[in-house]
Amino acid sequence: MSKGCMEELRNILGLNKREMFDVIDSDGQKIPLGPYYFDDNNLILDKDGNTIGTHVLWELLLGTYNIEREPYKPREGDMYWTVNINGDIDFFYFHCNDETDLMRLYMGNCFPVRKAAEEAMDVMLEKFSAIKSEGLCNE
Secondary structure, eight states: OOOOSHHHHHHHHTOOTTOOEEEEOTTSOBOTTOOBEEOTTSOEEOTTSOBOOHHHHHHHHHTSSEEEEOOOOOOTTOEEEEEOTTSOEEEEEOOTTOHHHHHHHHHTOOBSSHHHHHHTHHHHHHHHHHHIIIIIOOO
């Protein structure tokens, strides 16, 4: 018995199971009913738990529609990775009552795995540089 193609599609799209994503149409607009995710059986479900429509799946397969990952949002007690201002990568445990954790989340500087933080290094360092260039920091 074959495994089917949905797991392969998930891998091609570079998504993990239960990782949230939006579907972007050919006009660059998010299609309704998102965000979407692959469940444990590799079915694509919408936010209400319904399977994705065949038209949307077809457009994804054709490449007419694309995906856009939802930013990672750790939950209370989750370990996350972050890029610091010196370009080092550290991990922390997320706490909703910690203003530093909340600031990192707001800035988009929370990543589920070290590799994701490494891949975001240039973007994060650019954000730090832009903030510093606003004249807020006297160096």
